[in-house]
Amino acid sequence: MTRVPPPIAMLAELTHRCPLACPYCSNPVELARQDRELSTETWISAFRQAAEIGVLQLHLSGGEPASRRDLTALVAAAREAGLYTNLITSGIGLSERRLAELDAAGLDHIQLSLQGTDAAMADQIGGYKGGFDRKMQVAAWIGAIGFPLTLNAVLHRRNLHQLPRAIDMAVEMGARRIEVATVQFHGWALKNRDALMPTRAQAAETTRIVAEARARLKGVLVIDYVPADYHGDYPKRCMGGWGTSGLNIAPDGQVLPCHAAQTIPHLRFENIRDTPLADIWYDSPAFNAYRGTDWMAEPCQSCERKTKDFGGCRCQAMAIVGDAAATDPTCIKSPHHGALQDRARAHSESADAALTYRTAPGKPIPAE
Amino acid sequence: MEATDIPGLPRGVRLHFDKIRETWVLLAPERAVTLDQIGHAILSEVDGQRSFGDIARTLAEKYSAPVDQIARDMAGFLGALRDRRFLDVTS
Ligand code: SF4
Ligand code: SF4
Numbered sequence: 107m108t109r110v111p112p113p114i115a116m117l118a119e120l121t122h123r124c125p126l127a128c129p130y131c132s133n134p135v136e137l138a139r140q141d142r143e144l145s146t147e148t149w150i151s152a153f154r155q156a157a158e159i160g161v162l163q164l165h166l167s168g169g170e171p172a173s174r175r176d177l178t179a180l181v182a183a184a185r186e187a188g189l190y191t192n193l194i195t196s197g198i199g200l201s202e203r204r205l206a207e208l209d210a211a212g213l214d215h216i217q218l219s220l221q222g223t224d225a226a227m228a229d230q231i232g233g234y235k236g237g238f239d240r241k242m243q244v245a246a247w248i249g250a251i252g253f254p255l256t257l258n259a260v261l262h263r264r265n266l267h268q269l270p271r272a273i274d275m276a277v278e279m280g281a282r283r284i285e286v287a288t289v290q291f292h293g294w295a296l297k298n299r300d301a302l303m304p305t306r307a308q309a310a311e312t313t314r315i316v317a318e319a320r321a322r323l324k325g326v327l328v329i330d331y332v333p334a335d336y337h338g339d340y341p342k343r344c345m346g347g348w349g350t351s352g353l354n355i356a357p358d359g360q361v362l363p364c365h366a367a368q369t370i371p372h373l374r375f376e377n378i379r380d381t382p383l384a385d386i387w388y389d390s391p392a393f394n395a396y397r398g399t400d401w402m403a404e405p406c407q408s409c410e411r412k413t414k415d416f417g418g419c420r421c422q423a424m425a426i427v428g429d430a431a432a433t434d435p436t437c438i439k440s441p442h443h444g445a446l447q448d449r450a451r452a453h454s455e456s457a458d459a460a461l462t463y464r465t466a467p468g469k470p471i472p473a474e
Numbered sequence: 475m476e477a478t479d480i481p482g483l484p485r486g487v488r489l490h491f492d493k494i495r496e497t498w499v500l501l502a503p504e505r506a507v508t509l510d511q512i513g514h515a516i517l518s519e520v521d522g523q524r525s526f527g528d529i530a531r532t533l534a535e536k537y538s539a540p541v542d543q544i545a546r547d548m549a550g551f552l553g554a555l556r557d558r559r560f561l562d563v564t565s
Contacts, residue, residue, distance in 0.1 A: 112494050114506060160494035162506045188490070190501040215486050215503040254486030254503050282484075282559040283503060328559050330504075 110388055110397065112160025115352040117167055117365065118149065120180065122357050124170040125198045127233035127463035128221060130260060130295035130302060133169060134368050137467035142358040146176045148379060150183040152355055155383035157187040164189040165217075169357070172199030178207045185212035192217060194258070197244035198237055205247050216248055217285075220259040223271040231265065233463045245279050256283040262302035263454060266312060273319050277327055284327060286316055288334040292366040292421060294464040297472070301461050303453035309334040336450035340411065341418025341434035348396035348420060353387060361386045363393050366421035370430045396420050401431055405439040475526050475549050475556075476565060482522025484562045489517055502560045516548055520561075526552075 122137040144152070153164060164184050171177055172195055184191045192215045193208070200208075218241070222228035228238035248255055257276040261269060269286065276284040288309065289295055289302050304312070316331045323329070335342060345352050345364045354362040360375040361383065367373060373392040376385075387393060395401065399412050406417040417423075418434020426435045427442050435442040462472050475481075483489075487502045489509075498514040500507040509517065515537070519529040530548055534541040555561040 158494075160492070162490070162492065162499065162501060163504065190488075190490075190506070192503065214501075217503075252485055254484065256503055325557055325559070 111350065113156070113351060113353050113387055114161065114346075115163040115165065116156045116161045117165045117352065117354040118152070119167050119169065119354060119356050119365070120149070120171045120174045120177070122169040122467045123173040124168055124196070124464075124466075125173070125234055126170070126196050126221070126237060127465070128231060128260070128294070129233075129298040129461040129463050130262065130289045130293075131464040132290065132293045132295070132365055133464065134293055134366070135297075135471055136368075137169075137465070138357040139468045143174075144355075144357065144359050144378070146179055148359065149180055150187075152378050152383060153180075153184045153187045153189060155378075157189055159384045159387060162190055163192065165192045165194055167194040170196055170199055172197075172204070178204070178211050181208055181213050182211040185214075190214050195219070196221075196232070196237070197241040198234065200244050200247075202247045205244075205251055205253075209251050209253065213253065215254045215256065217256045217258050218245060218248065220257055220272055220275070222265050223268040223275060227265050227268060231461075233461075249280050255279060255281040256285060257281045258285040258287060260287050260289055261304075261312065262289040263304045263308065264302065264458075266304055266308045269312060269315050270319075273315075273323070273327070273329070277323065282328060283330065285330045285332070286312070287332040288312065290332070290335065292369075292425070294462070296425060297462045298459075299453040300456040300459035303336065303450055304334050305454040306337050306451070308454075309337040335422075335436045336446060336453075338436060339438045341415050341422070341436045343415045344419040344421075344434075347398075347416040349387070349393040350397065350416075353393075361390070363396075364419075364421065367392070369421050370424050372430075396431070403431060403433075405437075406433050409439065475552060475563065477525060477527030477530075477545075478565060479526045480522065480524070480564045481520050481526060481529075481552055481556075482562050482564070483517070483520060483560070487560050489514070500555075500560065502558075505558075505560075507560070512547060513551055516551055520552075522562075 121143055122133050181191055191213055194217045196219045221231040225238040229235050259272040316329055320329050349363050354365050359377040359379045361378055375392050376390050402417055406412050420430045422434050423432040424430040433440040435446045490499050490501045492499050498509040530541050530545040534544045552561055556563055
C-alpha cells in the first residue's frame with residue numbers, strides 16, 4: 107500500500123441532540139445519549155491533535171451543535187489550534203447574542219441547512235413548528251454579522267420542486283455557496299425511501315436546473331451538487347476515499363472513517379478518550395480496512411476508475427448488498443445494480459408514504 | 475480583470491502555512507487550495523487596497539519579469555479564485 111496521507115478534514119459530531127427530527131438525518135439510528143458525550147476538554151484535545159496531524163478544516167456538526175452549551179469555547183479552542191472552523195447548523199438554538207459570541211471566538215464559516223423554502227414544507231420535514239421562521243431570523247443575523255454562509259438544501263421527492271426558490275434564497279441571503287444535496291440513503295433516510303426517493307424524471311430535472319443556475323450565477327453563487335445516486339451510473343467517491351482525506355468523531359468519542367461506518371458490523375472503532383488520534387488515523391484496523399485499492403474484489407479490482415471513486419461507498423454496499431467490501435451497487439458494473447434501480451423505481455413510485463421522523467437520543471427507535 | 479480593479483480576500487478566506495505538508499494553502503469554506511510559489515507570491519500582495527495594476531508592477535520588479543506576463547498569470551489565477559467566490563474584486 108502507498109503511504110497514508112495526513113487527513114485534511116475532520117467532522118466533529120458534538121452531540122446527537124437536535125430540536126429537529128428530519129426523516130433523512132444521517133445520524134445513526136442508534137443515537138448517542140447526552141451522558142455519553144465528550145467533555146469540553148476532550149474535544150479541545152481532539153482539535154489540537156487533529157491540527158498536529160495535518161487537519162486543516164474542522165466541521166462542527168451534530169445533531170445540532172448549538173445544543174452544546176460550550177459551543178463558543180469549542181470554536182475558540184479550534185481557532186487557537188489553527189483550524190479553519192465551520193459550523194453546520196439548522197440555526198435553531200442560535201440567538202443574536204450567541205452569534206456575536208461565535209464571531210468574537212473566530213468562527214470562520216456557517217453552513218445553514220434548509221428543509222424547505224416555506225414554513226409549510228420546512229416545518230413538516232423538520233418536524234418542528236416555527237423552525238422555518240426562526241431559521242430566517244437566524245439567516246438575517248448571520249448576514250448582519252457578515253459570516254461567510256453556505257446554504258445546504260437537502261432535496262428529495264417531496265421538496266425537489268422547490269430547488270429554484272432555494273437557489274434564489276441563497277442569493278438573497280448573500281450566501282456565497284449553496285449545496286444542492288439530493289438525499290443520501292444512510293441512517294434515518296433508509297427508513298424513508300418510500301417517502302423520499304426522487305423519481306428518475308425529478309433527478310434529471312434537478313441536474314438541468316443546477317446546470318442552468320451555475321451558468322447564470324457564475325461569480326455570484328457557487329453551486330455544489332450531490333446528484334441522486336440510486337439513479338446514476340457510477341458511484342460517488344465517498345469521503346475522498348476511505349481513510350484518505352477525512353475522519354469523523356462521534357459524540358461519544360468513537361473515531362470513524364465516515365459518519366455511517368458504524369453500520370459495518372465487523373469493524374471496531376477506537377475512542378479518542380483512550381487512543382491518540384495519530385495512532386487511530388495511521389494504525390487503526392478500521393481505517394486500514396478499505397484504504398487504497400488492495401481490498402477490492404472484481405469488478406472494481408480491474409476497473410480503470412478504481413482510483414477515481416475507490417469503489418464507491420462501503421456503507422451503501424453494506425446496507426444493500428450485505429457486504430461492505432462489495433462494489434457499491436449504485437455502479438452499473440455491480441451485479442446488484444439492476445435490482446437496485448428496480449427498487450429505486452418502486453420506492454419513487456410508491457404512493458406518498460408517511461414520514462418516519464428521527465427520534466431523540468435514548469428514545470425508542472421506530473420500526474420500519 | 476482591469477488594471478484599476480482592487481482584489482481582496484473576503485472574510486472567511488485566508489492564507490495559512492501548513493506545517494505538516496510544508497506548503498502555503500488558501501483556506502476557504504469547505505476547501506483548502508494548495509498554493510505554488512507563484513500563487514503565494516500573488517496572494518501575499520493582495521490586500522484589498524492596491525489595484526491589480528499596482529500589484530503586477532510590484533511583482534514584475536521583484537521577480538524581474540515582464541509586467542504583461544505577470545498580469546496574464548495574475549488574471550488567470552485571480553479570475554479562477556473569483557469564480558469560486560474566494561476573491562472579491564472592487565473597481
Ligand atoms: S438532519 Fe435534521 S434532525 Fe438530523 S441533525 Fe440535522 S437538523 Fe437535526
Ligand atoms: S467497478 Fe468499482 S471502481 Fe469501477 S466504476 Fe464501479 S465502483 Fe468504481
